Amino acid sequence: MYVTDKILPELPAPSNTKGIIHWLKTNLFNGPINTILTLFGLYLIYKIIPPLIDWAFIKATWVAETRDQCLGDDKGACWAYIRNRFDQIIYGFYPNAERWRVNLAAILLVLLTIPLFFKKTPKKVWLGGFILLVFPFIAYVLIHGGWFGFKVVTTDKWGGLMLTIIISLVGILMALPLGTILALGRRSHMPIVKSLSVVFIEFWRGVPLITVLFMSSVMLPLFLPEGTDFDKLLRAMIGIVLFQSAYVAEVVRGGLQAIPKGQYEAAVAMGLSYWKSMFLVILPQALKLVIPGLVNTFIALFKDTTLVLIIGLFDLLAIIQNVLGADSAWLGFDTEGLVFAAFLFWIFTFSMSRYSMALEKKLDTGHRN
């Protein structure tokens, strides 16, 4: 018989329940099917990754003056193709001498946005309002020009990543308030407001974006008197905003429905008017709830902007496909162009989704406690 009055020292866990080998055994090689799948996966990785790295980095040509320097049996990706016209990918046909104005607008936006991320910033509401209401005008004056001695740069010169970002930002910033109003309208008890909202939302959700753009660019000019010069980009933007606001409205409506009836009744019991109860009680809660849905539609919008190519606007993808791709001196590097475009899009959409996750955490909408 073994008796002890002391607590025995802890022993390390048996080797078959910890460590890398154990982890591999329980996660990758438990059972014949998983073992086969793991081996198959490893084989795929072996087949895909090394040649990809080889193509994209090791054998890639980073600097080249002519197309011939990129060609050859031992040559991989031709990043010089992108590098040589990188400025055009970013700014489109925006004149060289005026590009600082675009940069200034971008830097301004970033500088204004950064304080919003810190908890301690005072007067956040004012700053947010400034970005939403005043900054667009500053950006317009800077980028379009025409005032304060800035040379006018017409919208047909805008292009590349800059145009993609402008269209998405306008779409997002305008569609959010418009969509919120529509969502409130759809839940309103006033029959006219309600039916107008329903018709608007269902109409714009019922047509594909490509049709909206096509109508705005091809059919609309036919209905206007001859010679009316209605900016193509503006037409596209209006179409995108109306289209997007219908989607935002439905997302926001989902949030409104999730708010318990007690909250509405409490707001009314406090003697708040309709608008006050909405803006002080209901919407702050509802919008928090629908952040994932909103970000989802915004990411979709960001990617949908590539459709403006069909109306002859040169966004990021259009510049790469139609301008770089039509350069007869550099034919045959479409793969590089598309990979680069995909990479840029991924950076933007990925940061948007990370931002939304951080925002959810900060506002703690999960009600996990």
Added chain:
Amino acid sequence: MRKSILLGLAVSAVFSASVQADTLADVKKAGVLKCGVSTGLAGFSAADEKGNWKGLDVDVCRAVAAAVLGDASKVKYNPLTAKERFTALQSGEIDMLSRNTTWTLTRDASLGLNFAGVNYYDGQGFMVSKKLGVDSALKLDGAAICIQAGTTTELNLADYFKVNKMKYKAITFDTSDQTVKGFEAGRCDVLTSDQSQLYSLRIKLAKPDDAVVLPEVISKEPLGPVVRQGDDKWFNIVKWSLNAMINAEELGLTSKNIDEKKASKDPAIQRMVGGQGEKLGLDDNWSYNIIKQVGNYGEAFETNVGAGSPLKIARGLNALWSKGGIMYAPPIR
């Protein structure tokens, strides 16, 4: 097809009601020619790294600007997709269209448009790999053919093989880039497309020298500039700007020698560069400006798509009538 005809009818109905147009006055007043071009087609219209548009189609716009405004650079290019090109012209968004557009009866007669000539005779052709050892399309019986789906090329191909009692296997792809990749991977023996495109697709091959373009052309695709119907004065200006380029080549006038040849006693040259402008409503320097600033047709062809360019398209049908082609312009006199 029927839809587009209906649309065209509706559109022309709208425009027959509009007031008598004077495009020439509008262009002169604006000081700039609004020209519709392709969003990007190697050799025909493409923006370079500085954002300047270049190409054979672009040169027609530049020629008209040189004739009307005396400055080939006074053009505002409006990049258009294939779908919006005609409405852009009909709605007055552009003054003329120069966007590799095939001249057909339907388009000419039912869209309220006029074709002002042909600046490139295109046609569907075949590209084969050299290993195949084929030198004529008539030897392609039983071949596997890579083709872009949903294009008229598909129909032309079927017609051609049926008429010549040959069999083929079509392998269709969605875009021209996929088609060329399929050809490169050996999924088919032959690639078919419009000849102007075959040359740029050939450059995209890893080994362009291993492929040859066969001489046969199995369809007619005359491409040319287009204007709105109902403004004959403007129609004439665009037509004769193009004709001036072709005639200049015939007379041996180039952008380099025009200044010395201008003084030549040759009556044909005299008629060409001195006078005739009045009849078109232009000043007498119109043709000189075209030749000096844009060059003759041959020059435009060589620098944009011909031997002086990476595309290296042979003149073929587009050579002058006197040199074995069919490029022919009525005389300036």
